[in-house]
Amino acid sequence: MTEPLTKEDLVAYLVSGCKPKENWRIGTEHEKFGFEVDTLRPLKYDQIRDILNGLAERFDWDKIMEKNNVIGLKQGKQSISLEPGGQFELSGAPLETLHQTCAEVNSHLYQVKAVGEEMGIGFLGLGFQPKWALSDIPIMPKGRYEIMRNYMPKVGTLGLDMMFRTCTVQVNLDFSSEQDMIRKFRAGLALQPIATAIFANSPFKEGKPNGFLSLRSHIWTDTDNNRAGMLPFVFDDSFGFEQYVDYALEVPMYFVYRNKKYIDCTGMSFRDFMQGKLPQAPGELPTLTDWENHLTTIFPEVRLKRYLEMRGADGGPWRRLCALPAFWVGLLYDEESLQSILDMTFDWTKEEREMLRRKVPSTGLKTPFRDGYVRDLAEEVLKLAKNGLERRGYKEVGFLREVDEVVRTGVTPAERLLSPYETKWQRNVDHVFEHLLY
Numbered sequence: 001m002t003e004p005l006t007k008e009d010l011v012a013y014l015v016s017g018c019k020p021k022e023n024w025r026i027g028t029e030h031e032k033f034g035f036e037v038d039t040l041r042p043l044k045y046d047q048i049r050d051i052l053n054g055l056a057e058r059f060d061w062d063k064i065m066e067k068n069n070v071i072g073l074k075q076g077k078q079s080i081s082l083e084p085g086g087q088f089e090l091s092g093a094p095l096e097t098l099h100q101t102c103a104e105v106n107s108h109l110y111q112v113k114a115v116g117e118e119m120g121i122g123f124l125g126l127g128f129q130p131k132w133a134l135s136d137i138p139i140m141p142k143g144r145y146e147i148m149r150n151y152m153p154k155v156g157t158l159g160l161d162m163m164f165r166t167c168t169v170q171v172n173l174d175f176s177s178e179q180d181m182i183r184k185f186r187a188g189l190a191l192q193p194i195a196t197a198i199f200a201n202s203p204f205k206e207g208k209p210n211g212f213l214s215l216r217s218h219i220w221t222d223t224d225n226n227r228a229g230m231l232p233f234v235f236d237d238s239f240g241f242e243q244y245v246d247y248a249l250e251v252p253m254y255f256v257y258r259n260k261k262y263i264d265c266t267g268m269s270f271r272d273f274m275q276g277k278l279p280q281a282p283g284e285l286p287t288l289t290d291w292e293n294h295l296t297t298i299f300p301e302v303r304l305k306r307y308l309e310m311r312g313a314d315g316g317p318w319r320r321l322c323a324l325p326a327f328w329v330g331l332l333y334d335e336e337s338l339q340s341i342l343d344m345t346f347d348w349t350k351e352e353r354e355m356l357r358r359k360v361p362s363t364g365l366k367t368p369f370r371d372g373y374v375r376d377l378a379e380e381v382l383k384l385a386k387n388g389l390e391r392r393g394y395k396e397v398g399f400l401r402e403v404d405e406v407v408r409t410g411v412t413p414a415e416r417l418l419s420p421y422e423t424k425w426q427r428n429v430d431h432v433f434e435h436l437l438y
Contacts (some may be wrong), residue, residue, distance in 0.1 A: 004276060006284050007245060012287055015308025018181075019174050024333060025094030026101050027172035027307070028325050031087040031315055032438065033124040034116070037366050040131060040433050044138045045069070047121060049089075051110065054115035054243060056078070067260075069141045078104070084145040085137040085164030087124065088112065094172075098329060098389075098396040102322035109318055109438045123438045125203030125321070127216035127314025129165040131431050137164040143262035147255050152265040153226040160221045166202070166216040167315030171325045172307045173332055175236045176177060178240050181308065183342060184332045185234050188302040190345035191331070192230075192312035193356035194381055197323060197364045198375050198403050201314040203414040207429045211362070213414035216314050218302070218361035220299065227251045228299045230357050232350045244304050249274075254297045256281050270294050316413060317436055319402040326399035327385050334388030364412040375410040380408045 034043040034051070043051075052070045055061050061080065064072035072081040077093035090108045095101050112123055124130075129137070139145070145163065152159025175181035200213035211325050212218050220228050233243060249271045255262040256273070258281065265273070265280050272278060273286045286294075295305050303309040331337050356374070359367045365375040382400065389396045406412060417432060425431040 002287075005291070007242075007249075007274075007416075009042075009288070010245045010249075010291055011241050013176070013291060014244065014304060014306060016364070017175065018177055021176055026098065026175040026325050026329055027094045028092045028101055028105065029089060029172070029322065030105070030169040030170065030321050031089045031167035033126065033129060033167060033308055033415060034086060034088055034121055034313075035124060036434060037120045037122045040166070040430060042132055043121065045086065045140055047119065047274070048082060048086050048088070048140070050119060051112070051115050051121065052080070052118075054145045055111055059111050059117060066142060071140070071142055078108075080108075082140045082142065083141070083167075084140055084149065086131075086140055087167050098322065098399050099394065099396045100327050101325050102235070102399065105318055105321045112115070113438060117283070124433055124435065125201075125315050125317045125374075125436045125438055126204075126432065127167055127200075127214060127316070128161075128205060128210070128219075130204035130243070130432050131204055131207050132165075134160055134164055139164075140251075147266060149255065150264075152224065153225065154266075156222045158219040158221075159223040162216075167221060168216065168311065169199070169313045169315055169321055169324050171310045171328045173328060174307050178215055180274060181304070182234075182239055184308055185302055185304065186237075186326070186337055187306060187332060187341040187345065188310050189230055189234055190348055190353060191341060192301040192310065192382060193360040193367075194374060194378050195310065195324070195327060196312040197360045197367065197412060198319060198327070198378055198382075198406055199313040199316060200337075200361070200364045200414045201316045201320075202413040202415070203418050204421075204429050205273075208427075209418055213363040213364040213412050214314050217312065220301075221358065221361075223299070227297065229301065231300045231302070232352055232353075234302075235350070241242055241304075247284050248295060248298060249416045251294075251298050253294060255293075255390065256284065256286075256291065258284065318438060320413070322399045323402040326396055327382075327391060327403070329396070330385030330388035331381065334391050336391065337384040339390035341381070344380065364414065365407070365410040373410070375407065378407045 056063050061073035061075045063070045079091045081089045092104050196214055196217045202215040203209055250269055253265045253268050256265050263280050265278055268278050276283050276285050301312050313324050367374040386397050
């Protein structure tokens with residue numbers, strides 16, 4: 001028997017993520033909706049299984065199985081996984097430059113397209129399922145999702161929508177020390193609503209405009225507030241790795257994985273688990289793998305693991321998938337830009353950060369802030385991101401071109417879809433499948 005885990009072990013796990021600047025990498029994760037080209041219907045599991053098998057055979061991926069189902073693929077440090085409603089997710093490898101990141105995205109989309117096209121299947125880059133109701137979405141055969149599906153309606157009204165009808169892009173970045181982590185965490189949280197606005201891309205629901213520019217972002221405000229949100233405590237003077245561990249220990253658990261089975265532990269805390277007090281698994285004590293799993297069931301706008309995840313952006317077309325990591329790398333991997341962001345946001349109050357979080361999903365770059373608008377902030381921030389990329393010296397600034405126009409005009413990607421919907425598409429949302437097909 002190994003010694004039972006202590007809180008110090010949990011803190012040490014996070015601390016072990018610290019790396020010197022030369023070892024910092026960029027990780028991207030992006031989800032997309034698969035659909036039948038003829039009917040626009042979401043994919044059933046057997047269609048997805050055929051795509052996974054096709055990718056494995058043709059492009060040499062290793063299969064990840066659960067019971068007798070293939071539920072994902074792995075190749076080197078990349079993996080492909082399924083979200084609850086069959087959203088297809090690439091978790092990219094940790095890469096050195098944005099050129100590599102964008103090449104990885106391209107290669108993935110090429111592979112998925114090559115296999116999908118032969119089966120009459122397309123993929124869509126959007127933050128929320130534009131056409132189909134919750135009841136139309138097939139459920140994927142993954143044990144942990146079964147547990148989440150039963151639990152979600154007990155803790156919020158929109159959790160099932162989050163699981164089955166949203167797609168996101170996120171960027172994972174490293175830190176060198178506790179102090180560096182704190183600075184990046186604060187900058188990331190303060191600016192997350194700015195990223196949400198620039199990348200807002202989920203204006204439709206069940207065939208009609210839904211009243212939001214980023215419905216995906218709004219959905220997180222009533223999914224499960226025990227494990228989501230803007231984490232005001234990150235801005236406390238006392239914040240550090242230990243405080244994040246204290247927070248995570250109190251977040252209710254979803255499950256424990258034992259003997260190839262997910263055991264439902266909803267409502268219990270990880271603290272209970274450390275004391276061997278889970279009624280569902282009496283006497284069981286957690287391993288570091290359990291802790292790692294638990295940390296992935298917390299969903300704030302910026303999440304800490306052994307790296308930081310920026311989680312505020314809607315899924316979108318491939319150029320935008322390259323722009324998002326460029327945005328965050330320019331801001332957080334350049335000392336001067338990071339310091340400028342911290343100076344700029346230093347006096348923002350908890351209430352102001354919360355107000356941005358709540359209002360941006362509806363009003364995007366036109367959200368009022370102090371004596372201006374979010375668009376004004378976005379202009380300043382985009383300039384800092386570009387300067388940061390310039391100073392990195394890898395010729396990466398071009399990746400931000402995709403969002404130049406958005407910030408200059410204050411018109412979000414979502415509004416650029418609503419406009420043809422009202423005119424050229426004659427209020428028929430089906431056109432979006434063609435328009436945003438990868």
